[in-house]
Amino acid sequence: MTLKSAFEDLSQTTLRAISGCLKRLEYLGGLRRLRGDYWHWGFSKVHGQPAASKAFHEAHRAAVSKVLCTPLRELLTDVEISSDSSGVDPEQYLDSLRKKREELLPKDPGAGSARHLSSVLHALLGLERSRRLNAIPQASSPHPPLDQSLQHPEDIAVPKAKPGREDGAEE
Numbered sequence: 511m512t513l514k515s516a517f518e519d520l521s522q523t524t525l526r527a528i529s530g531c532l533k534r535l536e537y538l539g540g541l542r543r544l545r546g547d548y549w550h551w552g553f554s555k556v557h558g559q560p561a562a563s564k565a566f567h568e569a570h571r572a573a574v575s576k577v578l579c580t581p582l583r584e585l586l587t588d589v590e591i592s593s594d595s596s597g598v599d600p601e602q603y604l605d606s607l608r609k610k611r612e613e614l615l616p617k618d619p620g621a622g623s624a625r626h627l628s629s630v631l632h633a634l635l636g637l638e639r640s641r642r643l644n645a646i647p648q649a650s651s652p653h654p655p656l657d658q659s660l661q662h663p664e665d666i667a668v669p670k671a672k673p674g675r676e677d678g679a680e681e
Contacts, residue, residue, distance in 0.1 A: 516565035546617030
């Protein structure tokens, strides 16, 4: 068995199993404690707390960089994947990310990273809302053919009975 560093183990096993760069960022942010270090019982047991915390910090910084350099079009696809795995609609998912954006950042994230991430999340939310509003609603019943005019039932001519019998039957 080959020994892996804590970072290799984290990258090649745990993070590889999480689909979507936003979901990975959310996962890593959730492991960060208020003091800025990371806690994961299994990793601490296998690699020791200092090595595990350092690996999570490096992976967290890389995850933020990945999100910030990914084109918005790809991130919109990522939002669909991540929101689906969370069981919420994309707009709710993005709104929840915006509310916990401080948690999404590692300690000492780098100049402008917080503002950039906030802008990206804001843009994604706006694009998702625009996508939803511009979606063509599906009609519950088909429209009448264009050659027929819409008429009120009382305006439609009822065939008149032939003179002679009251019921209109021919003799």
